[in-house]
Amino acid sequence: MSEFTYTSPLAGVIKPGVYGASKTAPGVAILETWRSLYSIMPRNGQQSVVSGVTRERYGLPLPDIGRVTSNAEHSMIWSGLNQWMLAGALNETDINFPELADALKDMAALVDHSHARSIIRLSGSQARHTLAKLCALDTHPRSFSSNYSAATRMAHISTLIHQIDAAPLYEIYVPRAFARSFFSELCEAAAEYGYIAEPLRRDP
Amino acid sequence: MKEAAYRNSAGGLIDRDRPLKFYFDNVSYQGFAGDTLASALIANGVHLTGRGFKYHRPRGIYTSGTEEPNALVELREDARREPNTRATLIELYDGLSAMSQNRWPSLAFDILSVNNLLSPFLPAGFYYKTFMWPKQFWEKMYEPFIRRAAGLGRAANKPDPDRYERATLHCDVLVVGAGPAGLVAALAAARSGARVVLAEQDHRVGGHLLSTSTTLDSKSAESWSDDIRTEIEAFEDARLLTRTTVFGYYDHNILAAVERLADHLPVPGAHGARQKLWRIHASRVILACGAFERPLVFGNNDLPGIMLTSAARTYAMRYAARPGSRAVIFTNNSSGYDALADLAAGGVNIVAVIDPRSDIDSQSIAQAEAVGARILNRAVILGARGHLHVRGVDVDAAGVRERIDCDLLCVSGGWNPDVHLHSQTGTRPVWSPDIAGFIPAESRQRELSIGGAAGQFDLANALITARQRGLDAARECGFMSSAFDLPDVAKGSSAYSIEPLWRVAGYHGKALVDMQNDVKETDIGLSAREGYKSVEHLKRYTTLGMATDQGKLSNVNGLGILADELGFSIESVGTTTFRPPVLPVAIGVFAGSSRGQHFSPTRYTPMHDWAVRHGAKFVEAGQWLRPRYYPRDGEDMLAASCRETLATRNSVGLCDVSTLGKIDVQGADAPEFLNRLHSNGFARLPVGKARYGLMLREDGLVLDDGTTTRLAEHHYFMTTTTAEAAAVMAHMEYYHQAIWPQLDVQYCSVTEQWASMAIAGPNSRAVLQKVLTRIDLSNEAFPFLAATEFNLGNFRARLFRISFSGELAYELNVPAGYGESLWQALMNAGKEFGITAYGTEALGIMRIEKGHIAGPEVNGQTTAGDIGLGSMLSSKKEFIGRPLAAREALVDSAREQLVGIRCNDSSMRLYAGAHLVEPDKAAVIENDLGHVTSVTYSPMLKTWIALALLKGGTTNIGKTLKAVNPLMKHEVNVEVVSSQFFDPENTRLHV
Incomplete structure (x- = not known):
């Protein structure tokens, strides 16, 4: 146990409760989340080798552009040119960074981003309508569905969005320093549908 | 309140159970739900609604739709006042208040209507011809007078209290207009399962049918329309947007629409927006916008x-x-x-x-x-x-x-098909002699028009075409369905026939072509006689079609008259260019939610809340909020930052430097990449060492500076200034992706990952050692520029012995989530030493005392030599900017170079931006020797000191100059000194 305490990016800003127009049947749920997060950038010509390593260790090969490979706990999210994000289990510190770094030695750059992103889980019947106000992404199931990812601008902020399931449930990765501004705009967009807000359930 | 004397006792699509009270020019009237302001006024016998723009002629309600040129009113009051609102589009609500415009003292008796009598002296081009001489009268007299006389209505002069939104819609088929053709086309497309958006300006569907007694399948027009509406709305992937005007057609089939969510209400609901701007991405577009009567x-x-x-x-x-x-x-x-x-x-x-x-x-x-x-x-x-x-x-x-x-x-x-959106695709409509109107040409985008918008005025035929176009559009998107039965349309009218009449010969009085801009029939003739033969010139000379209605009513008549005057055919005259928006759109909806705090996002550091709790005053540094100083009771900024400086120099201070850009660089070629990026060498930097680095732009001027640390053989950690973080990252991406793609290097920003704090001062080691108990921080074990990575608690931390203040100092990086906790731990550990949090002001004082450069010196115009860093340009390797840094002008010894200056009289202060001249010379540009870049009061030297860029640089040391700041009306004699004011030997750094 560390003598140091963790403070989430939305600490004191996201307060549990139901807000906005509809208190009885809120259309949106906003949940603060934490995951271990590692950026994997293969060295030149090493992408398939790296994909083999991540497949072997986690069952997650590197996905194509705009896609995610995932299992019950972990996700491998395409996040940009030659860049993937390995996301750990929900609110758990479960990825052994030194081990993985060792396994990828000389094959890929592995960079810890576990504290660099605020992760928002967005769900509810009006989640798609809320996203329509924040980004230009087409979230219709025929265009964007489970295990899709996109790097997109929301509220003037570069974000990464990962659709978890068809409910739909999304996770939005926001650079930490922007978390409060993003949350503020997200709440404004969701207010007409009513929304539930829930802070981080447990510290990492 | 008067009874509405002109209201029929039965009929109409109004709700007689919901009477509404409203005011026009402060007189109260009664209308019903379902009325527009215009219809309610007519029901009350009120026709006079405004005055003409130029001649102030009395004007009444002329249309029932968007093309209304006359009945423009100021709607609502105070901060919500909206000038030039079309009475024909305003849905009546209880308590609505509107005022007529452009009249004084009253609508019925308007003094400027004298212009009507003066009209022989107010022809087209009147302003251009009249207000020419004397030249100086233009600004002082003519323009203010014209501006007072012109303009319709008064804008609100307070912040808009309402919210606006922007959103994006994607669809297979967008149908614009829910008249009979639009409804049928949308239904045909929706039945196939395609994603359909049907946008309708009105709050009801049915279009012009609602104004008629037409029956379809023996249903009334409204019940037939409502049935289709219900059917369309039942499809999961179809969406009807009412009160929505599609106003712009842009490239790649992207259209813009404004949805008036709450314009029909006194005020928007608590969480609702007044209007929403839709950006619609449509694979296919069907325009069913109807036609305007001429x-x-x-x-x-x-x-x-x-x-x-x-x-x-x-x-x-x-x-x-x-x-x-x-x-x-x-x-x-x-x-x-x-x-x-x-x-x-x-x-x-x-x-x-x-x-x-x-x-x-x-x-x-x-x-x-x-x-x-x-x-x-x-x-x-x-x-x-x-x-x-x-x-x-x-x-x-x-x-x-x-x-x-x-x-x-x-x-x-006659009728003008509404070809506005179609024409915005970049094409021009073509003349159809059959209907004597312009109809859509071949489209430049995946769009077509149906119904009245296509000049097809026969209802039964229009519906057949609409159904086919709807099916076709869906099929082109991959969705199939079959035709369905269309309604029987009672056939009461004859086939459309027309003989154009552009103007009546021998009329008496004034004949208006453009009622909103008061363009008369004779103005067009005058324009033609004066040589304005192109329709675009006619438009600008007479202002025909340049009012907010964009000539929806007037343009075709104007073209017809011009063609007559010139003896051309109307098709050879052509139309003017159609541009968005189709209808005036309030600026607020374009801003959407991006106003106030949401204009630009704010970035908060991990220690932000601690600073708030401790009374910090913040400064905006780009998007970041940084603690500027932490005042204690009664202190002003200077007093607080001097106290913070003295506390740091005398004992220990703690500063939040999380905003510095941080970039993780790895890969087999990482050393080579960094060597090329920096003017000084990084390939031979030992692992576990930090080095101050300088980057040039390709043009040889300085881009940025910062420290870079080698964490492992192929792993570096780079820092940039707060201001240039994004620019440096973009610089790296450009060179890697475009110039040297073969380099095996991987890098990403880790600014957000780390909470960074600088702990500085002679007692910094003692404080740090209390927290980092397992690391030997002695000068021997961890000397200046040492760096290490270690476990702390359950996370990895990084420590660098680097200094911006010139003191014994360290920079500690911990994962952002632990930043506040670490900060607090250091504050607790430092209590016995009187540890003091310091902000950017004290940071600035200390760096100026040390002569360290920052943004004011690295201003995009300075070379390494200019700012005293010429020795950092390696002669042993290639690097970005090296060739162009050797240009003659950049190595000229007469360039302005970095020096220090201080006041001869310590009771005098200095101002940044002051220019330097010889003391006995006038403060004019010919005598300019340079300027003061960064200024501070130095609590160590107990005088005002500054950095300056001075011609000849350090060769001037010892000279007395005059620092002149004309903006502040301030002059002071100064002495040129070394830029290293404090501890020039760096004895405090290496202890």
């Missing part, structure tokens, strides 16, 4: 009580509001006759139909006879009579003159 040009054709025939029919049928009791119809086409039965049913007695054509079809004649109206063929109206309302018309029927009394004159000059 006015006729004759004498006094702008009198209140004169309106489009279709508008009169709309008021009578849809709103059960009688636009008049005794009507004359002036039409050159068969549609004027189609309206007769509905007008008569609406309680309007039609006394005569004036038709310039010689042959009138039998169906039309029968329609006139059925309502007992005389037909005068080969007849025109020379002029309307009346002052504030039409009282009669002077008719010339085949040479026989006659005066007919009336209180309503309905005109129909």
Whole structure:
């Protein structure tokens, strides 16, 4: 146990409760989340080798552009040119960074981003309508569905969005320093549908 | 409140159980839910709604739709006041208040209507011709006067209290307009399972059918329309947007629309927006925008009580509001006759139909006879009579003159298909002699028009085409479905026939072509005579079609008259360019939610809340909020930052430096990449060491500076300044992706990952050692520029011995989530040493005392040599900027170079931006020697000191100069000194 305490990016800003127009049947749920997060950038010509390593260790090969490979706990999210994000289990510190770094030695750059992103889980019947106000992404199931990812601008902020399931449930990765501004705009967009807000359930 | 005297006792799509009270020019009236402001005014017998723009002629409600040129009012009050709002589009709500515009002292008696009498002196181009001399009168006299006389309505002058939103919609098929054709096309597409968006301006669907007694499958127009609406809305992937105007058509089939969510309410709901801007991405677009009826040009054709025939029919049928009791119809086409039965049913007695054509079809004649109206063929109206309302018309029927009394004159000059959106795709509409109007040309985008917008005025045929186009559009998107039955349409009207009439010959009085901009028929003739033969020149010279209605009513008549004057055909005259928006759109909706705090996002450091709790004053550094100083009781900024500086220099201080850019660089070629990026060497930097680095732009000027640390053989950690973090990252991406893709290097920003704090001062080691108990921080074990990575608690941390303050100092990086906790731990550990949090002001004081450069010196115009870093340009390797840094002008010894300056008199202060001149010379540009970049009071030197860029640089040391700041009206004598004011030997750094 560390003598140091963790403070989430939305600490004191996201307060549990139901807000906005509809208190009885809120259309949106906003949940603060934490995951271990590692950026994997293969060295030149090493992408398939790296994909083999991540497949072997986690069952997650590197996905194509705009896609995610995932299992019950972990996700491998395409996040940009030659860049993937390995996301750990929900609110758990479960990825052994030194081990993985060792396994990828000389094959890929592995960079810890576990504290660099605020992760928002967005769900509810009006989640798609809320996203329509924040980004230009087409979230219709025929265009964007489970295990899709996109790097997109929301509220003037570069974000990464990962659709978890068809409910739909999304996770939005926001650079930490922007978390409060993003949350503020997200709440404004969701207010007409009513929304539930829930802070981080447990510290990492 | 008066009873609405012109309201029919039955009929109309109004809710008589919901009476609404409203005010026009502070007089209260009664209307019903379902009314527009215009229909409610007409039901109350109010026709006079405004004054003309230039001649201040009385004007009334002329249309029932978006093309309204006259009935423009100020809606709402105070911060919500909206000028130039079309009364024909405003849905009535309880308590609505509107004021007429452009009149003084009152609508009925308007002093500037004297312009009407002066009109012989106010021709087209009047301003250009008149307000030329004397030149200096323009700014002081003419322009202010013209501005006062011009303009319609007053804008609100307070912040808009309402919210606006922007959102994106994606669809397979967008149908614009929910009239009969749009409804059928949208239904056909929706049945296939395609994603369909149907956008309708009105709050109801049905379009012009709602203004008629047309039946479809023996259903009324509204019930047929509502049934289709219900069916469309039941499809999961179909969406109907009412109160939505598609106003712009952009490349790649992207369209813009504004949805008026709350304009029909007194104020928006608590969490609702007033309006929403939709960006619509559509694979296929079907334009079913309908058509606008055309006015006729004759004498006094702008009198209140004169309106489009279709508008009169709309008021009578849809709103059960009688636009008049005794009507004359002036039409050159068969549609004027189609309206007769509905007008008569609406309680309007039609006394005569004036038709310039010689042959009138039998169906039309029968329609006139059925309502007992005389037909005068080969007849025109020379002029309307009346002052504030039409009282009669002077008719010339085949040479026989006659005066007919009336209180309503309905005109129909034919129909203009609404080709606005179509034309915005980059094409120009083409002339159709059949309908005497412009119709859509071949499209530049995946778009087509149907119904009235395509010039197809026959309902039954329009529906057949609409169904096919809807099916086709869906099929092209991969969705198949089959045709469905269309309704039987009662066939009461004749095939559309028209003979164009652009103007009545021999009219008397003024004949208006563009009522909103007061362009007269004679203005067009004058323009042609003065040589403005191109339609684009005509437009700009006369302002025809340049008002907020964009010439929806006036343009085609204007083109017809111009063609007449020039002896050209109308197709060779062509149209002017159509541009968005189709309808005026409030600026607020473009801003959307991006106002106030949401104009630009704010970045908060991990220690932000601690600083707030400890009373910090913040400064905006780009998007970041940084603690500027932490005042204690009564301290101003200077006092607080001096105290923070002294505490740091005398013992220990702690500063949040999380905003510095941080970039993780790895890969086999990482050393080479960094070597090329920096002017100094990084390939041979030992692992576990940090080095100060300098980057140039390709042009040889300085880009940025920062420290870079080698964490492992192929792993570096780079820092940048706060301001240039994004620029440095983009610089790296450009060179890697575009110039050296073969380099095996991987890098990403880790600014957000790390909370960074600088702990500085002679006691910094002692404080740090209390927290980092397992690391040997002695000078021998961890000397200046040492760096290490280690476990702390359950996370990895990084420590660097680097210093911006010139003191013994460290920079500690911990994962952002632990930043505040670590900060607090250091503050606790430092309590015995009087540890002091310091902000950017103290940071600035200490760096100026040390002569360290920052943004004011690295200003995009300085070379490494200019800022005293010439020795950092390696001669042993290539790096970005090296060739161009050697340019003659960049190595000129006369360049302005970094020096320190201090006041001779320590009681005097300095100002940044002051220019330096010889003490005995005048402060003029010829004598300019340089300028002061960074200024501070130095608590260590107890005087004002500054960094400056001075011609000849350090060769001036010892000279006395004059620092002049004309903006502050300040002059002071200064001495040129070394830029290293404090501890120039760096003895404090290496302890």
